[in-house]
Amino acid sequence: MNLTKLKKQVHLSGGQILDPLAKTITKKDILIENGKIKAFGNVKTSKSVQKIDCKGLIITHGFCDLHVHFREPGREDKETLESGSMAALAGGFTRVCVMPNTNPPIDSPEVIRYIVDRSEECPIYIHPIGAITKGQKGNELTEMGAMLAEGAVAFSDDGLPVTDSAMMRNALAYGTMFDIPIINHAEDLCLKQDGVMHEGIVSTNLGLPSSPDLTESNMVHRDLSLTLLTGGRLHVPHVSSSKSLDHIRLSKKSNDKVTAEVTPHHLFFTDNDLQGFDTNLKVAPPIRTISDQKALVEAVKDGTLDCIATDHAPHTIEEKESTFDLAPFGMIGLESCFGAVNKVLVKENNLNLLNLVQLLTTKPRDIMGFNNNLLDIGVHAELTVLDPKEEWIFSREDIQSKSKNSPFVGQNMYGRIKFTINKGHISKL
């Protein structure tokens, strides 16, 4: 991938602007000057202008992923804030929130400050999510107020659940003081035991240890009830099961403090795909059945699921090349996201492209309280340019992450990111 500084004047010509905020699609040029949007329409340009041909392409808000793992500090061999930024740009993402399960975890105002300072040097905007409990150990709340003051945008022990219900209650109650989302990785570890995949016919055939969908949905139900009790804001990450969706759908009828995300991999794959024992498909929560997958698509359409988040989780080849029961949970997902979700949701399930783009832009920004006014004169250009119809095969060469643990390699994709413009730079594949 090629990342270069924008010239003084840049002319995006011949493209269609898809504005997910105004809900419009219009054919218009854009002039960017000194990294900021200067004009729309028939823009006047000088000879020295950098012209970018966007004919047949869609120009829209830069994507925002509120759930990635960039492994810094501690496991820079898997991913750094810089390498994660490159993966993000390749996927059209200009802004991400990083999860705190690093080493040490992001559980103090000092580590939040470290991430905020380091991200200034990166070509995307990176917001830290602070840990709910100290050391992600589950028994003492972190200094949320002080961490928010340093730049934390939400709290989560992601990778691990908050098992203690009183702790989760306190986190939600404390969160009401700041109106920020509490994100709980819902997996009942007692029920999960040593399960490495979804419990069902496929796990029985493969002879792999498994855990049932209740592992997730019971804890989602608990969290939804605690949200009602406390008045706190709950964001449910990586929803994977139909049973969890039933609880979320019902809860949302009477509680506007609940939001939920879905990953591209839970939409794209089913447990049948695990028959080749590809450890890149080992994730937490696990890939589930065809009927769960169908329920996720329906839940995107009816608004039960608010946004798409990749849960980009880099791991080394050495770790992933071990046996299925020993390999770590997680897959990368930034680079393959758009081609995968556009295929499943737009091509195969008739979702409107505008709605899909909202799931990647305005919806996650709303949840995190980020600015959504990105197509306006004077704002810093934070834009993604994509071909909504390109058919292509995802390959290892498309990966910018330091890690290569993607089960999307070799898969047919529909729709492709062409350019990402952010922080005065343009990346081109």
Ligand code: DOR
């Ligand atoms: O599969 C996963 N991997 N799920 C998570 O929640 C954590 C992630 C990781 O950090 O590797």
